[in-house]
Amino acid sequence: MSVAMQNGPMLVARNLKKTFGSFTALEDVSLDINHGEVLCIIGPSGSGKSTFLRCLNQLERIDGGAVWIDGELIGYRRSGDRLYPLSDAEVARQRLATGMVFQRFNLFQHMTALQNIIEGPVTVQRRRRAEAVDEAMTLLERVGLADKRDAYPAQLSGGQQQRVAIARALAMKPKLMLFDEPTSALDPELVGEVLNVMRGLAGSGMTMIVVTHELGFAREVAHRVVFMDRGGIVEAGPPQQILSSPQQARTREFIAAVLN
Amino acid sequence: MRDTVTSTAGPDYDIGKLSIVKPRHYGRWLAAAAILVILLFIVKAFADGQIAWKVVGQFFTAPAILTGLVNTIIMTACAMLLGITLGVLFAVMVMSPNPVLKGVAVLYIWFFRGTPLILQLLLWFNLALVFPRIGIPDVFSIRTVELITPFVATLLGLGINQGAYTAEVVRSGILSVDSGQTEAASSIGMTRLTALRRIVMPQAMRVIIPPVGNEVISMVKLTSIASVIQYSEILRNAQTIYYANNYVIEMLFVAAIWYLAVVTVLSIGQHFLERYFGKGQRKAVQTERTGALA
Numbered sequence: 001m002s003v004a005m006q007n008g009p010m011l012v013a014r015n016l017k018k019t020f021g022s023f024t025a026l027e028d029v030s031l032d033i034n035h036g037e038v039l040c041i042i043g044p045s046g047s048g049k050s051t052f053l054r055c056l057n058q059l060e061r062i063d064g065g066a067v068w069i070d071g072e073l074i075g076y077r078r079s080g081d082r083l084y085p086l087s088d089a090e091v092a093r094q095r096l097a098t099g100m101v102f103q104r105f106n107l108f109q110h111m112t113a114l115q116n117i118i119e120g121p122v123t124v125q126r127r128r129r130a131e132a133v134d135e136a137m138t139l140l141e142r143v144g145l146a147d148k149r150d151a152y153p154a155q156l157s158g159g160q161q162q163r164v165a166i167a168r169a170l171a172m173k174p175k176l177m178l179f180d181e182p183t184s185a186l187d188p189e190l191v192g193e194v195l196n197v198m199r200g201l202a203g204s205g206m207t208m209i210v211v212t213h214e215l216g217f218a219r220e221v222a223h224r225v226v227f228m229d230r231g232g233i234v235e236a237g238p239p240q241q242i243l244s245s246p247q248q249a250r251t252r253e254f255i256a257a258v259l260n
Numbered sequence: 261m262r263d264t265v266t267s268t269a270g271p272d273y274d275i276g277k278l279s280i281v282k283p284r285h286y287g288r289w290l291a292a293a294a295i296l297v298i299l300l301f302i303v304k305a306f307a308d309g310q311i312a313w314k315v316v317g318q319f320f321t322a323p324a325i326l327t328g329l330v331n332t333i334i335m336t337a338c339a340m341l342l343g344i345t346l347g348v349l350f351a352v353m354v355m356s357p358n359p360v361l362k363g364v365a366v367l368y369i370w371f372f373r374g375t376p377l378i379l380q381l382l383l384w385f386n387l388a389l390v391f392p393r394i395g396i397p398d399v400f401s402i403r404t405v406e407l408i409t410p411f412v413a414t415l416l417g418l419g420i421n422q423g424a425y426t427a428e429v430v431r432s433g434i435l436s437v438d439s440g441q442t443e444a445a446s447s448i449g450m451t452r453l454t455a456l457r458r459i460v461m462p463q464a465m466r467v468i469i470p471p472v473g474n475e476v477i478s479m480v481k482l483t484s485i486a487s488v489i490q491y492s493e494i495l496r497n498a499q500t501i502y503y504a505n506n507y508v509i510e511m512l513f514v515a516a517i518w519y520l521a522v523v524t525v526l527s528i529g530q531h532f533l534e535r536y537f538g539k540g541q542r543k544a545v546q547t548e549r550t551g552a553l554a
Contacts, residue, residue: 060444088451096449106444107521120448124460165444172448 010035010073010176011056012205017064018051018231025051027231029065033176040210040218040239043228044254049211050103052228055177056209057098058091069097070175095239096124099169101119103181107153113140114149132171139167143197159190163197170201177201177208190215215258219243227251264486311391319501320517329518330498335414336491340476342419345424352456354431367425372424378485379416384408385489387410408493418482423474429471466537473530477523485521494518 011033018026026048033039041049045235054060056067058075067074074094086094108116117136123126138144143163153161162182169177179198183191194216202208202221206242210217218225218239225242225252227234246252307313319325353365372380387394395401408416430484437460445455487496494515502511 026512057447061448061539092449092451095447098447100444100445100447102440102447104440106438106440108441108444108459120450123454124449168448176415220297247508 003184009033009041010037010070011209013056013067014053014067015065016052016055016067018048018055018060024231026055029231029233030230030234031226031233033207033209036110036205036207037223038202038206039210039220039224039226040222041209041211041226042213042215042218042254042258043234047228047230049228050180053180053209053211054176057100057101059097069094072097080204084162085238096172097150097175099172099174099177101162101165101169101179101182103184105158105185107161107165107167107168109153112150112152113156113167114147116153116164117168117171120168122212125172132148136167136260139170140164142200144193145168156188158186160187160195162194163245166194166197166201166205176207176209179208179212181211181213182215215243227254229247229254261455271380298351300531306447310408310511311513312507314503315507316513316517319507319511319514323489324497324501325494325514325518328515329522331491332483332493333522334417335411335486335491336476336479338415339418339422339483340472340479341413343422343475344472346420346423347430347464348461350423350427352435353432354427355434369424372421376419377417377482378488380421381489385410385413396550405514413489414483414486414491417488418479418491419460425461425475426472428466429468429475433466433468434460436467449514469537470530470534473533477526478514479531480526481519494534500520 005106009032011031013029013031019142023106024111029048029052031039034260035069041052042104043049051060051126055062056069056074062075066227075086075091077086077090078084083175106137108119109112111119114133114136118132118137121132121144123136136145137149140149145160145163148156148160151160153164156164166182171191182198183194186194191214198210198217199221210218210222220239224236224237224240227241227242227246227248229250235242235251237247241247243255246255350365350368353361354369356362356365385408387408391404393401394404394407398438441459441463442455445459450458483491483493484495485495487499490496492500498511498515502508505511
């Protein structure tokens, strides 16, 4: 698979630092992601991989370092040699560049599948409702749930909910998709349908960062795999190298533990 | 193994042919009978007592009583409207990251929950003693006694006090909504306030509606304390009548029956409202159960 190279990387993270009280969740994490690249982040729980993802779309406040998405500095406006924190509305606008898929789906419980998907385009982007519905139906077909348009989240299985959640994120036409352990809360027999949708998305050239425990998916779909532990990147490289012949002892231990 | 188990002469497993005898609740019948006897005594006592029931009937639909009833209902509606508006506003302020807004809201709740309602009513009613005129200096002003009528004083007293309580109810409703909902709303580019309006509040309603319904019912009765500042609601009008005709208990009964009637109607309304807002929840519980079985 070839990664399309456009001017500059899609995402640049430099020396990210995040602490929760006395606990250091991220320590000096730097990472670049190219346009169209699919990156999988693996690692034990508490290693900081979800925190890293949440920092990228500003669900967590960054305590040090900086992130650029498609050349735009995240969270701050630069004027000369000073940085001014962005307002709530400006942060909200920046989040439009990233779509996020959560471990617990987080579909809006009081809305049907269709309403969940058109909520962003209609309320946030102020697009015409009819147009948003048309696009939402295309997305629902793409995730194989056109017949569930009027179902409430409580009436859908976990796998169906997660597929609707992916469609909801795509409806905003993001430049970059973030997946935070999208299959970890699913019953084993429902994991496949969600991974299939993600596989299709990767094939369409979407830039994706996927925090996952599905090593098979990482091996097959990712261009690059990153192993994180204790708030830092231990090792990164092509899936074959990281998953089959890791250089670091910690990576080897983790992969052996997951496979058994 | 299995053969040996079934072949041993054990209990008779074929109970499908037997009939089930319903339990007989002798205790309940006995208690009901005893209560019936006591009720009969009470009814008889009131029937024989010195109450002119004819007067109760006669004044039940008297114009002054009906006017009072209408005033009670109007005040309940206005005060609750003001209370809910303030409640939502201050709940959002309490939860705001802005320390100024938060401080104002905390102070408001502290003051109006911390002082007796009747004292607040008297304060509003006697505002003219502190500020003879209210307005913007040199632009517009009005004599306070003309502005603060018994109706306005009651509305401010009951509504603002109610707001302090409703703010807590709304706050707990907002807290009951999973934080993942707000995160998902943020992730599709919503601002904090849009997320609150479109995503959080509609889901918080399920938790907010039952206690607010309760508060509407208690507001119907709370309006009666406005009688101390001459707002002519039903209790005050009943009192005015008995000052003239001396049928004290009779007039109080007239008011009591009307209060019960209004509260009964509202309780029925509340029941249906709760059922409506509980709908999604019941659906979710059902799915969870079937999910657990699967």
